[in-house]
Amino acid sequence: MPTHVDPVCGMNVEEAEAAARRDYQGQTIFFCAVGCAETFDREPSKYVATSETRRSWFRRH
Numbered sequence: 001m002p003t004h005v006d007p008v009c010g011m012n013v014e015e016a017e018a019a020a021r022r023d024y025q026g027q028t029i030f031f032c033a034v035g036c037a038e039t040f041d042r043e044p045s046k047y048v049a050t051s052e053t054r055r056s057w058f059r060r061h
């Protein structure tokens, strides 16, 4: 069974047991709880590492 990392809390989430999922920029993201998905909805770019956010991470560190 595929396992995914919930980007909000960092937990491993099995696909079949995910409480919520979102499609974001062509990827499906799985969450352990509806509350994590709601946190993600408020600021999705904070939790998904696009190439752009990775570049800005390098600039800051």
Ligand SMILES: [Zn+2]
Residues within 6 Å of the ligand: 006, 008, 009, 010, 011, 031, 032, 033, 036
């Ligand atoms: Zn979570």
